[in-house]
Amino acid sequence: MWESVIGLEIHVQLKTQSKIFSSASTNFGAEQNTQACAIDLGLPGVLPVLNEEAVKMAIKFGIAVGANIENNSVFARKNYFYPDLPKGYQISQYEIPIVSNGSVNIDIDKKVKKIRITRAHLEEDAGKSIHDLYENESAIDLNRAGTPLIEIVSEPDLSNAEEAVKYLKYIHSLVRYLDISDGNMQEGSFRCDANISLKKSNSSELGIRAEIKNINSFKFVEQAINYEIQRQGEILDSGKSVIQETRLFDPIRNETRSMRSKEEANDYRYFPDPDLLPVSISNSLIENIKLNMPELPNEKKERFIKQYKLTDYDTSILVLDKDLSAYYEKVLEKTSLNPKTTANWIITELLSYANKSNTGVKNYPVNFEDLASLLTYIHDGLISNKQAKIIFEKMWNNGEKPQDIIEKEGIKQISDTMEINKLVDNVIKNHYKSVEEYLAGKDKLFGFFVGEVMKESKGKANPKIVNQLLKEKLRNDK
Amino acid sequence: MEDKTLIELKTKIQNKEISSYELTKFFLNRIKKIDPKLNAFITVTENDSLKKAKKIDSEIAKGNINPLSGIPIAQKDIFCTKGIRTTCGSKMLEDFISPYDATVVEKLDKAGMIIIGKTNMDEFAMGSSNETSYFGDVKNPWNLNCVPGGSSGGSAASVAARLIPCSTGTDTGGSIRQPASLTGICGIKPTYGRVSRYGMIAFASSLDQAGIFTRTAKDCAILLSHISGYDVKDSTSSKKEVPDYYKECTKKFEKMKIGIPEEFLDGLDSKVAEVFTESINIFKSNGCEIKKISLKNSKLGVSAYQVVAPAECSSNLSRFDGVRYGFRANDVKDIDELYKKSRSQGFGDEVKRRILIGTYALSTGYYDAYYLKAQKIRTIISKEFQNAFKEVDVIIGPTAPDCAFKLGEKLNDPIAMYLSDIFTVSTNLAGLPAISIPMGFKNKLPLGLQIIGNHFDESKILSLSNHYQNLTDWHMQKPDMLGET
Incomplete structure (x- = not known):
C-alpha cells in the first residue's frame, strides 16, 4: 500500500588540476595539509578566484543532460561551523545554479524512464576531520578543502532502490565519459545523499522524507534505500508518522540511524558571495563546448547496436563503462573474430574474472592485443572455444601471452604438409558446390574452407599452412 | 622635517639631501616621543624599518631608485604584513602573524616604501571613534580628550600629528573619510574595485575599500596611483587602467559643476554649515558652478x-x-x-x-x-547618484555631521555612533570614490569637506581638492603636539 519516492543528490569531484578557488593541487593521497594554500586554510584577508576549468566541466555536464546553462549563475555562501570547513562557510550556489532543468533516460524493465535533473551547481568540498590519529584529540586535513564539486540534484522520480542504483550508475558512467571526474568512489570522488519518503499508492501527495547522507558505494545505496523503505513502512503501518530528519547509513549493521532532526538542522543563511562576481558564460562558449562533446553512453549504445549488431543487453553492459567499451573496440580492431562473438567473450568470460577480482579495465592483466590474438586463434580454428577458455584463465592469472601458453601446453598444431594436404583434399571433395560458388567469385567462402579443415583436424592444423594449401589448391581448380 | 609633504621628502631622498635611514629614524623618534599620548600605533617595527632603510640607502647609492624609495609609511593593522603581526585591533588576532603580504602592502613595498608600523583601529574596522580597539583608544591630536574618528583612527591621528607623512586606511562606511575629517587631514576612499582587497581583512566585502591618508591632495594622488590596479587575486578588482593621478590633479584646473544635495544641509550644525558655506563660496568665486541637487534616498x-x-x-x-x-x-x-x-x-x-x-x-x-x-535600497541609492552625475561633475558636503566628539561620549549609544557615518555610507553602498579634505574648524577641532565623484572619477575629486588646497591653507594647520607653538 506504500509507494516509495526517491530523489538523489550526487556529489561529483571534478578532475581539475587545481582547486575551485585557489591554485593548490587537487591530487589525492598527498601528505596531510600539504595541498592547502592560504585560501584553502581560510586565512584572514584571502579571496577566492574561480577556476574556469571547473565552470567548463559543469557546462559539459549540463549539455550532456540537455539542461539549461545559466549565463549568469551566482555563488552563495552556505554558513555553518564545522572544524574542517575553514571559512565557516562553504562557497556553493543557491538561487541561481549553473545548470538547471535537465534529464537522463535510464532503462527499467526494458522500458525507458526519464529521470529529471532539477539542478546541478558548483561548490567547494570541505576538508576531512580525522578522529583516530591522536588520543583525545581530533586532527584536520585540509588537502580536500576547496576541491571542486558539482552537486547533481534529481527530482523525486525514482521509485525504488533498483532505479536509484541504475540512475546513479548512469550518472557515474556519464561523468567519466565526459572526462570531468575520475568517479572514484573509494576516494570519495563520487558520493550521494538519498531523499526517501513513502506515499499512499494512487496518492499524489508526498510523504515526509528522510535524507540519508554521504553514501559512497552502489551497494550501500541499494541497502540504505531498502532499509529506509522498510523502516518508514513499519512506522506508517503502525499509524505513526515519519519524522523529517537527516540519517546516516551504517554499512556494518546495514541500517540507517538518526543524525539530526529538522529542528536541529542548521539555518545556512545563504547569501550571494560578495567576493565573487556572477559567473558570466557566453553563448559562444557553450556552443564551443557543444561542438567538442565526446560520444555519450546513450549515443555509443545506439552506434554499437547499429554497427556491431549487438543486443540491447550486451550493449548496455559494454557502454556503461567508458574504458570497457574502448577496450572492446580495440580488441575488435585487431581480431578477425566477429563483433558479436567478441562481445560475448568479453561479457561472459573476461567480465566474470574482472568482477570476481574487482579489477578495473585499466588494471586488466590481459591487454587488448593478447585477447585479440586469442580470439583470432578461435576464429582461425587454431584452437577450440573450449581450449581458448582454458588458455584465457592462464592469461588472466599469470599474465602470459596466448601463443606462449599454446606452445608450452602442447596444444599442438599439425604442421605436416602431407597430412594437411589430405584434409584439404577431403574438404574440397566434400564441399564441391561451395567450391563452385567460390570459384564463381564468392570469396568469403574461403574462411569456411579453412574452418572445415580445422574442424577435421580437431583444431590442431596449423592455420597458416591450411591457408596456403587451400589457396594453392583452389587456384589450381580455377 | 615633520611638516614636509611626501613630494618634498621624495625630492630630498632623490637629491640625496637626506638618507632613508635618517628619515626613518626621524619619524621613529617622533613616534617614540609623541605616540604615548596618542596610542596611534599597535606595533612599531623599529628594527625592521631601520634595516630596510639601510638596504634602500645602499640601493639608492647604486642608482637603483624606485618612485617612493626610502619614504616611511604606516599600515593600518587590517592589512596582512608578512612577518609583522596583524591584529585587526582584536584580541582574536593579538598574536597573528600573516605568512603573506596584502596586495597593497606588496605594491607599496615595490614602490620602495618602508613600513614603520601598524596603526591602531576599531576592532575589525567596526566603529567610528577608534574606541572599540582591543589595544586601547586613540586620542585626537587636536584635543586629547576627543576621539580621532574611526575605524582608521590610528592611521589618521599619526598623519595629523606628523608621526608619519602618510598611511593606509580602509573605508567600509566612512572609516577613512570620517577620521580624516576629525583630524584635519586628507583621506581618500577610491571607487570599489580600484584597489585590490587581497590581504585586507574583510569586514563587509561588498563595501570595503582601501585608501590613503596624507596631508595634501597631491600626496594622496601619488600614493593612490601606486596602490590601484587590477589584481588577479581579487575577482572584484577592476581592469580599468590606472591614470597618473598626480598628473591629472595638477593639470590646469578646468571648470567643474558641483552638486550640493539639499538633504546634507537639513538640520546641519550651524557652525558646520557656516564653514561649509565658506567653502562653497570659494568654489563659486574660483571657476566652479554650484548646483543644488537632491539625494532624497541617501x-x-x-x-x-x-x-x-x-x-x-x-x-x-x-x-x-x-x-x-x-x-x-x-x-x-x-x-x-x-x-x-x-x-x-x-x-x-x-x-x-x-x-x-x-x-x-x-x-x-x-x-x-x-x-x-x-x-534594493542600495540599488535605489546607486541610481540616484547616477542621475545626479548626469547633471554635475562632483557632489560635495560636510564629511561628518560634526567635529570630533569626546571620548566615551557615544560609546554606549550605538545609534548615535552609527549616525557619525550619515554622510559617508551612501558612497560605499554605491561604490563611489570620495575624499575628505580639511575645510575649517569648530571649537579648535577640524572639519572635513567631502567630495564625491562618479565611478573611477578619482582624478576629478583629486583635482578639485588640489584646486581648493591651492586657494586655502586649512590643510597646513597643525596640532600642537609638543607644545612647540
Missing part, C-alpha cells in the same frame, strides 16, 4: 548599511573560530564549547553586536525583510 543609507555590513561581517568573521589560528579559549569540553568560548572571549562587544545583527538579518524568514530590502 537618508536610507545608514539603515541599509546597518543591514548589509553586519550581514557580510557575520559570515566573514566565521573563520575566527579558534581552530586553526588566532585566539583559542582554554578549558573546553568539545568543539561547540571551543567555538563559543573562543569567540565570546576573543571578540569585543561591538563586533559581537554586529555579528548578531547580521546573523539575524540573514536568517530564514528575515532575509527578504532585511538583507534583500537593504540590497
Whole structure:
C-alpha cells in the first residue's frame, strides 16, 4: 500500500588540476595539509578566484543532460561551523545554479524512464576531520578543502532502490565519459545523499522524507534505500508518522540511524558571495563546448547496436563503462573474430574474472592485443572455444601471452604438409558446390574452407599452412 | 622635517639631501616621543624599518631608485604584513602573524616604501571613534580628550600629528573619510574595485575599500596611483587602467559643476554649515558652478548599511573560530564549547553586536525583510547618484555631521555612533570614490569637506581638492603636539 519516492543528490569531484578557488593541487593521497594554500586554510584577508576549468566541466555536464546553462549563475555562501570547513562557510550556489532543468533516460524493465535533473551547481568540498590519529584529540586535513564539486540534484522520480542504483550508475558512467571526474568512489570522488519518503499508492501527495547522507558505494545505496523503505513502512503501518530528519547509513549493521532532526538542522543563511562576481558564460562558449562533446553512453549504445549488431543487453553492459567499451573496440580492431562473438567473450568470460577480482579495465592483466590474438586463434580454428577458455584463465592469472601458453601446453598444431594436404583434399571433395560458388567469385567462402579443415583436424592444423594449401589448391581448380 | 609633504621628502631622498635611514629614524623618534599620548600605533617595527632603510640607502647609492624609495609609511593593522603581526585591533588576532603580504602592502613595498608600523583601529574596522580597539583608544591630536574618528583612527591621528607623512586606511562606511575629517587631514576612499582587497581583512566585502591618508591632495594622488590596479587575486578588482593621478590633479584646473544635495544641509550644525558655506563660496568665486541637487534616498543609507555590513561581517568573521589560528579559549569540553568560548572571549562587544545583527538579518524568514530590502535600497541609492552625475561633475558636503566628539561620549549609544557615518555610507553602498579634505574648524577641532565623484572619477575629486588646497591653507594647520607653538 506504500509507494516509495526517491530523489538523489550526487556529489561529483571534478578532475581539475587545481582547486575551485585557489591554485593548490587537487591530487589525492598527498601528505596531510600539504595541498592547502592560504585560501584553502581560510586565512584572514584571502579571496577566492574561480577556476574556469571547473565552470567548463559543469557546462559539459549540463549539455550532456540537455539542461539549461545559466549565463549568469551566482555563488552563495552556505554558513555553518564545522572544524574542517575553514571559512565557516562553504562557497556553493543557491538561487541561481549553473545548470538547471535537465534529464537522463535510464532503462527499467526494458522500458525507458526519464529521470529529471532539477539542478546541478558548483561548490567547494570541505576538508576531512580525522578522529583516530591522536588520543583525545581530533586532527584536520585540509588537502580536500576547496576541491571542486558539482552537486547533481534529481527530482523525486525514482521509485525504488533498483532505479536509484541504475540512475546513479548512469550518472557515474556519464561523468567519466565526459572526462570531468575520475568517479572514484573509494576516494570519495563520487558520493550521494538519498531523499526517501513513502506515499499512499494512487496518492499524489508526498510523504515526509528522510535524507540519508554521504553514501559512497552502489551497494550501500541499494541497502540504505531498502532499509529506509522498510523502516518508514513499519512506522506508517503502525499509524505513526515519519519524522523529517537527516540519517546516516551504517554499512556494518546495514541500517540507517538518526543524525539530526529538522529542528536541529542548521539555518545556512545563504547569501550571494560578495567576493565573487556572477559567473558570466557566453553563448559562444557553450556552443564551443557543444561542438567538442565526446560520444555519450546513450549515443555509443545506439552506434554499437547499429554497427556491431549487438543486443540491447550486451550493449548496455559494454557502454556503461567508458574504458570497457574502448577496450572492446580495440580488441575488435585487431581480431578477425566477429563483433558479436567478441562481445560475448568479453561479457561472459573476461567480465566474470574482472568482477570476481574487482579489477578495473585499466588494471586488466590481459591487454587488448593478447585477447585479440586469442580470439583470432578461435576464429582461425587454431584452437577450440573450449581450449581458448582454458588458455584465457592462464592469461588472466599469470599474465602470459596466448601463443606462449599454446606452445608450452602442447596444444599442438599439425604442421605436416602431407597430412594437411589430405584434409584439404577431403574438404574440397566434400564441399564441391561451395567450391563452385567460390570459384564463381564468392570469396568469403574461403574462411569456411579453412574452418572445415580445422574442424577435421580437431583444431590442431596449423592455420597458416591450411591457408596456403587451400589457396594453392583452389587456384589450381580455377 | 615633520611638516614636509611626501613630494618634498621624495625630492630630498632623490637629491640625496637626506638618507632613508635618517628619515626613518626621524619619524621613529617622533613616534617614540609623541605616540604615548596618542596610542596611534599597535606595533612599531623599529628594527625592521631601520634595516630596510639601510638596504634602500645602499640601493639608492647604486642608482637603483624606485618612485617612493626610502619614504616611511604606516599600515593600518587590517592589512596582512608578512612577518609583522596583524591584529585587526582584536584580541582574536593579538598574536597573528600573516605568512603573506596584502596586495597593497606588496605594491607599496615595490614602490620602495618602508613600513614603520601598524596603526591602531576599531576592532575589525567596526566603529567610528577608534574606541572599540582591543589595544586601547586613540586620542585626537587636536584635543586629547576627543576621539580621532574611526575605524582608521590610528592611521589618521599619526598623519595629523606628523608621526608619519602618510598611511593606509580602509573605508567600509566612512572609516577613512570620517577620521580624516576629525583630524584635519586628507583621506581618500577610491571607487570599489580600484584597489585590490587581497590581504585586507574583510569586514563587509561588498563595501570595503582601501585608501590613503596624507596631508595634501597631491600626496594622496601619488600614493593612490601606486596602490590601484587590477589584481588577479581579487575577482572584484577592476581592469580599468590606472591614470597618473598626480598628473591629472595638477593639470590646469578646468571648470567643474558641483552638486550640493539639499538633504546634507537639513538640520546641519550651524557652525558646520557656516564653514561649509565658506567653502562653497570659494568654489563659486574660483571657476566652479554650484548646483543644488537632491539625494532624497541617501537618508536610507545608514539603515541599509546597518543591514548589509553586519550581514557580510557575520559570515566573514566565521573563520575566527579558534581552530586553526588566532585566539583559542582554554578549558573546553568539545568543539561547540571551543567555538563559543573562543569567540565570546576573543571578540569585543561591538563586533559581537554586529555579528548578531547580521546573523539575524540573514536568517530564514528575515532575509527578504532585511538583507534583500537593504540590497534594493542600495540599488535605489546607486541610481540616484547616477542621475545626479548626469547633471554635475562632483557632489560635495560636510564629511561628518560634526567635529570630533569626546571620548566615551557615544560609546554606549550605538545609534548615535552609527549616525557619525550619515554622510559617508551612501558612497560605499554605491561604490563611489570620495575624499575628505580639511575645510575649517569648530571649537579648535577640524572639519572635513567631502567630495564625491562618479565611478573611477578619482582624478576629478583629486583635482578639485588640489584646486581648493591651492586657494586655502586649512590643510597646513597643525596640532600642537609638543607644545612647540
